[in-house]
Amino acid sequence: MDAYDDEPPQALRAPRVPIKGRGAVANVRGRFERDQREGFDDGWAAEEDDAPPRLVTQVSIERARTILTHNASPDIPFDTSLNPYRGCEHGCIYCFARPTHAYLDLSPGLDFESRLFAKTNAAERLRDTLAKPSYRCQTIALGVNTDAYQPIEREHRITRGVLEVLHECDHPVALITKSSLIERDIDLLAPMAAKRLAVAALTITTLDADIARTLEPRAATPSRRLRAIRTLTEAGIPVGVSVAPVIPFVTEPDLERVLEAAREAGAVYANYIVLRLPWEVQPLFEQWLQAHFPDRAERVMNRMRDMRGGKAYDSDFASRMRGTGIWADLMRQRFYKAADRLGFRYDRYGLDTSQFRPPAAPAAAPRARAHADDGQGSLF
Known part of the structure; x- marks a missing residue:
């Protein structure tokens, strides 16, 4: 049976030793791989080898041919997104984007959070796209299949470059992140928000720092995310x-x-999503449960099946974000009663697309300008 099928093999349920600072506890086979590899004890390993090896994050440079992604999913509140990176070092075990690493012949497990790709020409490609006469402005969601503010953004600054283009063009943007690094770009986001061109969201799964440390090991702590909400709110975003x-x-x-x-920190709208376990995310999540919560692993998966019509996951657009059945309905009631009591909005702020103006054409190179001045053309 394949590692991504609805019922993973029993071997995948066995407890594994967690790796400090990583969400997944292993590399599962991607669904496009033809070969499967399994480790076994041949008796040669020393006792000190039992500890999991330290994983070093590897970043490869990618020169993207296109930069905007479009979707027509009826349950997603945006049509266009931009992802500055592939993979995400935050290592959130539940990330629905993990299966995308299988398209790169890499594992959606540890590879997804340790073998990353940086689209260093993202701002350049975005500028080219926005300059096309056929381009029609609509809000761009920044950071969907990856967190645009994951740790490597501090060095590569790709998200910063993308925002500079959007700021220059008065183009609306919506950001979602688990990182306080978003505060770095307040100088761009605040003036955009004043013109109804920017909105942000912080994902917070729990206030329990110990759970968060295993669930999303390299994301900001819950308390730090709350502080980021307050900082952005005070800046008018x-x-x-x-x-x-x-x-x-x-x-x-x-x-x-x-x-x-x-709400106390200043958030003005809210939403929730029930855990999704598409493709390889299911065996990865079950491994994580066995490693960190063996006492409740079976209860968690049984409840997930209660909310998914007896399966661990149902991809139906009508129910994949919320689930079905009595438990899903109870969760829905809890959320909306609390959100109503606190005065949250559910609709996203309507951003203004009418202010968009295409980017200016790049300045001519000095040699080209010299030929233009003397009237002499050039073949090169």
């Missing part, structure tokens, strides 16, 4: 909170407390 994912018996008990803390 509309901020929301995304309580996602809600994991039964793990983060679900914190649902109301997260909403209360985010």
Whole structure:
């Protein structure tokens, strides 16, 4: 049976030793791989070899041919997105984007959070796209399949370059992140927000720092994300909170407390998403459960099946974000009663697309200008 099927083999359920600072506890086979490899004890390993090896993050440079991604999913509130990176060092075990690494012949497990790709020409490609006569402005969601403010952004500054282009063109942008690094770009986001061109959301799964440390090991702590909400709000940037994912018996008990803390910090709108386990995310998540919460692993998966029609995951657009059945309905009621009591909005702030102006053409190279001045053309 393949590692990404609805019922993973029993071997995948066995507890594994977590790797400090990483979410996944192993590399599962990607669904496009033809070969499968399994480790076994041949008796030669020394006792000190039992500790998992330290994983070093590797970043490869990618020169993107296109930079905007379009979707027509009826349950997603945006049509266009931009991802400055592939993979994400935050290492969130539940990340729905993990299976995309299989397209690169890499594992959606540890590879997804340690073998990253930086699209260093993202700002250049964006500028080219916005300059096309056929381009029609619509809000760009920045950081969807990857967190645009993950740790490597401090060095590569690709997100910063993208925002500079959007700022120059008065183009609306919506950001979602788990990182306080977003505060770095307030100088761009605040004036854009004043013109209804920017909105941000912070994802907070739980207020329990110990759970967060294993669930999303390299993201900012919950308290630091709350401080980022307050800082952005004070700068005049509309901020929301995304309580996602809600994991039964793990983060679900914190649902109301997260909403209360985010509202106190200044968040003005809120949403939630029930845990999704598409493709390889299911075996990875089950491994994580066995490693960190063996006492409740079976209860968690049974509750997930209760909310997914007996399966661990159902991809139907009508229910994949919320689930179905009595438990899903109870979660929905809890969220909306708390959000209504706290005065949250559910609709995203409407951003203004009418102010968009295409980027200016790049200045001519000195040699080209010299030929233009003397009237002499050039073949080169």
